[in-house]
Amino acid sequence: MAKLEDQRTTVYKVDPEHPESANLPTLRTEELLLNMGPQHPSTHGVLKVILELEGERIVKATPVMGFLHRGVEKLAEDGTYHQFIPHTDRLDYVCAMYNNFAYCRAVEKLMNITVPERAEYLRTIVAEVQRIIGHQFWLGTQALDIGAMTVFFYTFRDREILLDWFDELCGARLTTSWYRIGGVERNFTPSLLDKLRRFLDYFLPKIDEYVVFLEKNRIWIARTKGVAVISAEDALSFGLSGPTLRGSGVDYDLRKYESYGAYPRCEFSVPVGKNGDTYDRYWIRVEEMRESVKIIRQCLDQMAAEGPIMADVPSVTLPPKDRVFTNLESMIQQFKLFSQGFDAPPGEIYCGTEAHKGELGFYIVSTGGGKPYRLKIRAPSFIHMGAFDHMARGYMIADAVTIFGTYDIVMGECDR
Amino acid sequence: MHPIAERIQQLFPTGFVKAVEWRGDLAITVTRDSLHEVARFLRDDPAMDCDYLVHVSSVDWPDDEERFEVVYEVYSIRKRHRVRFKTRVPESDCEVDSLTDIWKGANFMEREVYDMMGIRFRNHPDLRRVLMPDEYNEGYPLRKDFPLRGKGWRDTFEFLNEAQS
Numbered sequence: 001m002a003k004l005e006d007q008r009t010t011v012y013k014v015d016p017e018h019p020e021s022a023n024l025p026t027l028r029t030e031e032l033l034l035n036m037g038p039q040h041p042s043t044h045g046v047l048k049v050i051l052e053l054e055g056e057r058i059v060k061a062t063p064v065m066g067f068l069h070r071g072v073e074k075l076a077e078d079g080t081y082h083q084f085i086p087h088t089d090r091l092d093y094v095c096a097m098y099n100n101f102a103y104c105r106a107v108e109k110l111m112n113i114t115v116p117e118r119a120e121y122l123r124t125i126v127a128e129v130q131r132i133i134g135h136q137f138w139l140g141t142q143a144l145d146i147g148a149m150t151v152f153f154y155t156f157r158d159r160e161i162l163l164d165w166f167d168e169l170c171g172a173r174l175t176t177s178w179y180r181i182g183g184v185e186r187n188f189t190p191s192l193l194d195k196l197r198r199f200l201d202y203f204l205p206k207i208d209e210y211v212v213f214l215e216k217n218r219i220w221i222a223r224t225k226g227v228a229v230i231s232a233e234d235a236l237s238f239g240l241s242g243p244t245l246r247g248s249g250v251d252y253d254l255r256k257y258e259s260y261g262a263y264p265r266c267e268f269s270v271p272v273g274k275n276g277d278t279y280d281r282y283w284i285r286v287e288e289m290r291e292s293v294k295i296i297r298q299c300l301d302q303m304a305a306e307g308p309i310m311a312d313v314p315s316v317t318l319p320p321k322d323r324v325f326t327n328l329e330s331m332i333q334q335f336k337l338f339s340q341g342f343d344a345p346p347g348e349i350y351c352g353t354e355a356h357k358g359e360l361g362f363y364i365v366s367t368g369g370g371k372p373y374r375l376k377i378r379a380p381s382f383i384h385m386g387a388f389d390h391m392a393r394g395y396m397i398a399d400a401v402t403i404f405g406t407y408d409i410v411m412g413e414c415d416r
Numbered sequence: 417m418h419p420i421a422e423r424i425q426q427l428f429p430t431g432f433v434k435a436v437e438w439r440g441d442l443a444i445t446v447t448r449d450s451l452h453e454v455a456r457f458l459r460d461d462p463a464m465d466c467d468y469l470v471h472v473s474s475v476d477w478p479d480d481e482e483r484f485e486v487v488y489e490v491y492s493i494r495k496r497h498r499v500r501f502k503t504r505v506p507e508s509d510c511e512v513d514s515l516t517d518i519w520k521g522a523n524f525m526e527r528e529v530y531d532m533m534g535i536r537f538r539n540h541p542d543l544r545r546v547l548m549p550d551e552y553n554e555g556y557p558l559r560k561d562f563p564l565r566g567k568g569w570r571d572t573f574e575f576l577n578e579a580q581s
Contacts, residue, residue: 066547073532074557078564109439236493239469239521252468252493347438350489350500352470363473363487374558376487378471386524415547 031059036400038067044141044404045411049388051400058400061392063385068415076375080341081107081181082318084375089175091377092413094137095356097130097166099413100179102353105260106362107181109351110344111316118307119183124262125299126169126178128292129196132203133162134356134408135285135292139210142282142405146223151213158206165195182317183310197300200293207289214282224279228391228403231276238387241380242358243284244407248276254354266298278406285408288356316342341370350378357381357408381407381414418442420464420499428454443500451486451503452513458490458499459518466490466499469515472525474533476560483507484535488515505535514540532558 037048046067052060072091076084088103089096101123108115115123140155163173169192170178170185178185214220230240235248245252253270255263271287273280311317318337319330344366352361358380365374384407392403417425421435421444431450436443446454458466470489477483482504489500505512514537515522526537527546534556537543545552555562 066545066549069547071557074562074564112439234520236467237469237520239519239525250493257496348443349439349441350470350498359470361471363471363489365475374473374475376471376473382528383471383521383524386521390520 034397036397038064044409045414047385047404047409047411047414049400051392051397053397056396056398058392058395058397061389061400063388065382065385065411066415068411070416072416073375073377076372078371080338080370081344081372082337082341084372085179085181086175086177089177090412091379091416092355092357092360092381092410093174094410095130095134096174096176097126097178098134098353098355099360100177101127101261102351102355102360103362104179104181105353106349106351106364108311109349110347110364110366111181111313111342113182113311113313113316115183115311116308118304119309119311121262121299121303122184122188122309123179124266125196125296125303126184127261128295128299129162129165131292131356132289133159135289136162138285138356138405138408139282142402142408143214143220145401145405146220148213148217148220151210154206154210154213158203161199165192165199168192168195180310180318182313183308187309193300196296200297204290204293207286211286221279223399223402224282225277226275227278227395227399228406229275229277230387230391234390235276235387238390239383240358240387241383242354242356242408243281243288244358244380244384246270246284247273247278247281249274254352254359258352260353262299262302263295265302266295268295268298278402281406285356343369344372352378355380357410357413358384360413377413377416379413379416381409381411382416384409385414420444420497423463424454424457427457441498441500443502445502445504448503448505448512451501452515452518454501455488455490455515455518458501463495464499465492465495466497468493469519469521469525470498472515472522472529474529474535474558476533476558478560480504481506484510484533486512486529486535490519510534511536511538513538514543516540532556534559 032053034051034053035048036051038046048064050062050064051058072087075087085100085103088099091099136155136159140152143151166176167173170176230248232248232250235245236250249272251270251272256270268291271284273284314333319333323330324334346366346368348365350361350363352359360380361378363376364372367373388403392400417435418437420442424444425432428450431446431454433445433447458464468491470491473487475485477485484505485502486505487500487502491498503512514526524546526540527543529535530537530543531545531548544550
């Protein structure tokens with residue numbers, strides 16, 4: 001034993017004047033490359049990130065994407081404008097309604113169509129319901145990724161109610177395709193209205209229930225506060241949008257900036273964070289759920305009981321389904337619209353919509369005819385991934401999971 | 417003409433090509449050489465103040481002499497205006513200046529344009545494919561001469577191909 005002590009003192013003794021003279025054993029200090037994904041459960045689909053590590057710290061992160069690339073933009077060039085609506089469901093497959101909404105708005109801008117008032121209200125209500133679903137989904141999975149499992153069960157239980165509500169509305173839970181160019185496909189039934197009102201009364205106190213699990217949880221606070229901080233200047237420069245941008249203190253929200261739908265007739269506030277960290281973005285999303293409830297309630301109160309749900313532009317919009325089966329002209333109109341499409345004027349437009357992830361925009365170039373010449377999707381998830389390296393540097397491997405989550409990333413939209 | 421377009425025409429008389437306003441969107445075409453200067457002006461000038469890059473896109477016009485069009489769209493958070501500026505590049509020399517030094521977000525967006533349309537960006541820090549595999553060498557998918565339907569399992573059936581041709 002004594003001998004060992006001697007050895008230690010002799011071998012590791014370092015003269016502070018001449019540290020190089022010490023006979024220290026060589027330590028390996030090379031950087032470690034770690035492939036995270038594409039099969040990692042917390043990468044929200046098929047995302048791979050190559051992490052360059054120094055110990056447990058991230059030195060550089062290189063996202064590798066495209067595992068879910070289906071060439072949606074190319075497919076758009078082959079179909080008519082109406083035929084592209086179901087493709088938009090598969091972009092952000094968690095929140096299909098908002099994609100439909102964004103796309104239909106873009107085509108309406110191209111065709112210069114004004115949507116009837118009742119349809120605007122219906123669209124806004126369903127979009128906000130979709131926003132609640134998106135945020136519930138986000139909250140559950142983000143908490144699950146960080147290690148808080150219970151919230152996941154609570155949010156998914158309530159999300160299920162809304163998905164069933166969608167099922168009753170349009171016959172599908174996820175790939176909805178309920179929006180149409182110029183309006184919506186189907187009206188609300190009294191049962192749907194009643195269920196929605198009752199859900200809102202049920203849901204508002206439930207938000208506090210979710211929050212209790214997290215805001216008093218030391219692990220959650222430690223893993224979100226001060227993690228993945230991005231300054232307002234950088235966030236703007238990277239083109240972030242939605243809660244990811246608002247967490248840094250920029251109140252950019254297209255519902256306010258370029259208001260559309262029934263939003264100008266509703267009173268609501270846009271929550272804005274100040275620290276630009278994961279916790280602020282979490283707080284914004286929770287507050288947005290409360291604001292969504294407010295918006296839906298106002299829409300339900302203001303909406304007229306009756307009214308057209310589709311713009312009356314026979315050259316572009318689809319005839320009502322009951323007329324198609326009984327009326328010859330309507331049947332011909334329906335057939336022509338689906339086989340040839342409508343004749344769009346030559347020109348180009350960009351139309352951005354505030355989806356719950358951020359600004360979802362469609363840039364459409366038309367040269368006339370029934371098909372888009374070029375259709376570009378500005379997908380917030382893809383653009384958020386551009387800032388991943390910047391936001392991940394200096395944090396731990398475990399925080400990489402938090403950062404995927406904080407963007408609310410969905411690979412279907414990111415890879416298109 | 418739109419005041420922003422007028423301003424750009426005054427400041428860049430040789431770079432300015434045309435301005436189109438349609439459905440409330442302003443689109444300014446500039447020459448390839450002045451793209452970077454115009455972009456810098458749009459961000460730095462206090463009256464323009466376009467601090468937010470919305471998207472970078474590209475359009476293929478195979479019949480035109482300058483085949484490709486690179487489209488940038490910027491927005492001003494404080495002034496709340498939107499400007500789309502674009503430039504044309506010929507196929508023989510399809511390269512434009514990267515705007516990564518002006519907006520950091522241009523990095524990924526330009527990579528996507530390179531990946532999909534094959535337009536190269538000068539001074540881009542990391543110009544690699546982003547959605548297609550790195551070793552993919554069958555062209556650029558969003559070009560108009562890229563086939564819409566790929567080769568696959570169905571091509572192994574001769575009777576199907578005969579019926580099509």
